[in-house]
Amino acid sequence: MSRPAFASWLSQTNDVTQTFLNAGQIPDLINLAGGLPDPSIWPVEELAQLAHKAVAEHPEAVLAYPPIEGFAELRHLIAQRFSTGGLTLTRQNVLITTAGMQGLDLVGKALLDQGGxxxxxxxxxxxxLDAWRPRLPSYRPIRLQDEGFDPVAALDGAQFCYCVPNFSNPTGRLVDLPMRQAMVEAAQQTGTWLVEDDPYGMLYYDGAPLPRLLELSATGKPGPYDGPVIYLGTLSKGLAPGLRLGWVIAAPEMITALITAKQGSDMCTTGISQQMAIDAFKTGLPERILPHILDLYGSRRNALCAAMAEHLTPWFDWQVPQGGMFVWARAKDPALDTDKLLKVALSHGVCVTPSSVFDPEGQDRGAIRVNFTLNPAERLAEGTRRLARAVDALLSGKA
Amino acid sequence: MSRPAFASWLSQTNDVTQTFLNAGQIPDLINLAGGLPDPSIWPVEELAQLAHKAVAEHPEAVLAYPPIEGFAELRHLIAQRFSTGGLTLTRQNVLITTAGMQGLDLVGKALLDQGGxxxxxxxxxxxxLDAWRPRLPSYRPIRLQDEGFDPVAALDGAQFCYCVPNFSNPTGRLVDLPMRQAMVEAAQQTGTWLVEDDPYGMLYYDGAPLPRLLELSATGKPGPYDGPVIYLGTLSKGLAPGLRLGWVIAAPEMITALITAKQGSDMCTTGISQQMAIDAFKTGLPERILPHILDLYGSRRNALCAAMAEHLTPWFDWQVPQGGMFVWARAKDPALDTDKLLKVALSHGVCVTPSSVFDPEGQDRGAIRVNFTLNPAERLAEGTRRLARAVDALLSGKA
Structure with missing residues (x-):
């Protein structure tokens, strides 16, 4: 007897996320690879009390099966938080998800036939890429920063366009206002759904936040939002990832399709996290902890960039990001293969993410993503020195 | 402009689960349709304390991203709970899931190419069926109770066989020991994976529990289990569905594939529920509340069956289930269309589930599933009377 083959997409995947989530277990490794928050930002005792209160005061809601689409009050609160002068959201525009990753999975499930x-x-x-891989999609890579980039040509004929306007993962890049407007206009013109993935939208260290694509696509018509943007939000960066609490904001017809997709994925999101989110929003908890997060991460961004300027200038180019969690550094020498660099770096006690994992084709081996949120300044500096030694060893053939 | 089409599976789905989850909002409706627990079984204050303790005492584990596969301690505890004399499980055999529904979704993701x-x-x-529909599978229906049923022919060539040996949903049927053994032997002979979905395994009201397919497939070899059974468990029936906490037990190669599938689904299951499950298992909480659950549901099973015997005998045949949450009743008259009966029943203030939703082809319109766990005896009796009036109205053409 032989066992049936696994689904074909499984042969196309990689285990890099798990490698990085587990990397913390290597002794004294400096992990600059993940996208992990600093545990000091968590309001532990307040969250513990919210967890108790959720179960003790709302047992029949929290311990039962919540509605597939999420608690009505939470959907309403999120609709309120994201409504603006021109943008009218109701809870019909909101689906609660098991964090941002599930939002990505559900969008793929609702919009992709095989090869879409x-x-x-x-x-x-x-x-x-992980979320959509089981549907074996095809990709049209779009590079908003390239000269002559044409948003209409980029979007036309695609099932959806995926965009991270605020401090993209991995590049940390902020999409400017004219390009945001151009993307929204292209979505309106072509009909293509525009997925705005926004986990880092609260993490502006410099300058005022730009308007979301969601807001830019509002028409000012009465009634619930009916535009082309599918907005994905999460509490993972601004409160705590362990809550696994996210949301999708979109036109009601899209929310309806996503509810059907969620029904067969995990039926509903845990009531405890949903009720904790309700109480956190009502007491302004995310707003109260944000100044500390911005101080901490902003100073770490500065520390990393200073260390990189001191130790990595000979080998890499990068821009100082205005927010988010990452610096994206491209090797000056095309012969510097960052897949190989990762292996050498691990043996030097530092971990970064190679560019190949962010390329649907796995071809780009010329850049690295460096995280600055998890480690204090001195560890960022030491990690950068280790990385410099690893580059030196790799390029000199001593690795 | 027109928007891109939704994925094609969405046109093949139905909204019956959502209809039933929301049915509680119709005034005075007696809901015999869902599979909902009675809220009185929940140890509210103890769960509230566990929720507080999880966050307060384990913040760096619970509020961070848990490992994709789940907390090591929880995996270990589940491995221990399901190990028997001949069955050796380690945490390599265990994946934590966002309740049982996610286990079904991940199995489909790992094993089904389109049309599998x-x-x-x-x-x-x-x-x-909801979980697998996005992969547009084909189905070979198997009827274990049919004379001449051949397990090897049933399993041969399938990616997996799906089976609910304990009080199947919808039929409430218990698969007997000889058939369990035959199914396991067929899986071993053909190589086909055997999915044992076991949400109701603790709900035996009569008789001693039969051995699981998982246990029957153990070879007694040292080392972690490596057999063909993929066992799906959950805390939804024996503790509380709102925790969204389930597990898969399977061969390590299957667990590895399912971890990759989970990575792109929701990344990880909430740490709060995982830590609550650890503490619940360590303090024997599920075992402490089980006697009350069995008393309550067993007496309700009796009450429903007595009311059905009084009011529905002219129109339906059924067996008294030895456990689980449902009675499955087949219409004696093939002209009684239970899709139509549902509509008439709703207008008479009672809701049951028609057989069509349990048939991949949607063809079976001759039976109903009746739940007995949610309602007290007098409501079960009144619901049964309403159902009898609805049948009478439908068959007499007065509906």
Missing amino acids: LIAAQSPAYLGA | LIAAQSPAYLGA
Whole structure:
């Protein structure tokens, strides 16, 4: 007897996310690879009390099966938080998800037949590629920063366009206002859905936040939002990832399709996290902890960039990101293969993410993503020195 | 402009699960349709304390991203709970899931290319059909109770066989020991994976529990289990569905594939529920509340069956189930269309589930599933009377 073959997409995947989630277990490794928050930002005792209160005061809601689409009050609160002068959201526009990753999975489930076409900001978030891989999609890479970039040509004919306007993972890049407007206009013109993945939208260290694509696509018509943007939000960066609490904001017809997709994925999101989110929003908890997060991560961004300027300038180019969690550094020497660099770096006690995992084709081996949120300044500096030694060893053939 | 089409599976689905989850909102409706627990079984204050303790005492585990596969301690505890004399399980055999529904979704993701063949106990759990529908599978219905049923022929060539040996949803049927052994032997002979979905395994009201397919497939070899059974468990029936906490037990190669599938689904299951499950298992909480659950549901099973015997005998045949949550009743008159009966029943203030939703082809319109766990005896009796009036109205053409 032989066992049936696994589904074919499984032969196309990689285990890099798990490698990085587990990397913390290597002794004294400096992990600059993941996208992990600093545990000091978590309001532990307040969250513990919210967890108790959720179960003790709302047992018949929290311990039962919540509605597939999420608690009505939470959907309403999120609709309120994201409504603006021109943008009217109701809870019909909101689906609660088991964090941002499930939002990506559900969008793929609702819109992709096998081989369906995705226009994706390139390089693209690894987790989005993971979420859509089981549907064996085809990709049209789009590079918003390239001269002559044509948003209409980029979107036309795709099932959806994937975009991270605020501090993209992996590049940390902020999409400017004219390009945001152009993308929204292209979505309105072509009909293509525009997925705005926004886990980092609260993490602006410099400058005022730009308007979301969601807001830019509002028409000012009365009634619930009916535009082309599918907005994905999460509490993972601004409160705590362990809550596994996210949301999708979109036109009601899209929310209806996503509810059907969620029904067969995990039926509903845990009531405890949903009720904790309700109480957190009502007491302004995310707003209260945000100044500390911005101080901490902003200073770490500065520390990493200073260390990189001191130790990595000979080998890499990068821009200082205005927010988010990552610096994206491209090797000056095309012969510097960052897949190989990762292996050498691990043996030098530091971990970064190679660019190949952010390329649907796995071809780009010329850049690295460096995280600055998890480690204090001195560890960022030491990690950068280790990385410099690893580059030196690799290029000199001593690795 | 026109928007891209939704994925093609969405045109093949139905909204019956959502209809039933929401049915509680119709005034005075007696809901015999869902598979909902009675809220009185929940140890609310103890769960509230566990929720507080999880966050307060384990913040760096619970509020961070848990490992994709789940907390090591929880995997270990589940491995221990399901190990028997001949069955050696380690945490390599265990994946934590966002409740049982996600286990079904991940199995489909790992094993089904588009159109892949599933051998499924017929009629089959609606949620399993929902979970696999996006992969547009083909079904080989298998009827274990039919004379001349051949397990090897049933399993041969399928990617997996889906089976609910303990009080199947919808039929409430218990698969007997000889058939369990035959199914396991067929899986060993053909190589086909054997999915043992076991949400109701603790709900035996009469008689001693039969051995699981998982246990029957153990070879007694040292080392972690490596057999063909993929066992799906959950805390939804024996503790509380709102925790969204389930597990898969399977051979390590299957667990590895399912971890990759989970990575792109929701990344990981909430740490709060995982830590609550650890503490619940360590303090024997499920075992402490089980006697009350069995008393309550067993007496309600008796009450429903007595009311059915009084009011529905002219129109339906059924067996008294030895456990689980449902009675499955087949119409004596083939002209009684239970899809139509549902509509008439709703207008008479009672809701049951028609057989069509448990048939992958949607063809079986001759039976109903009746739940007895949610309502007290007097409501079960009143619901049965309403159902009898609805049948009478439908058959007499007065509906």
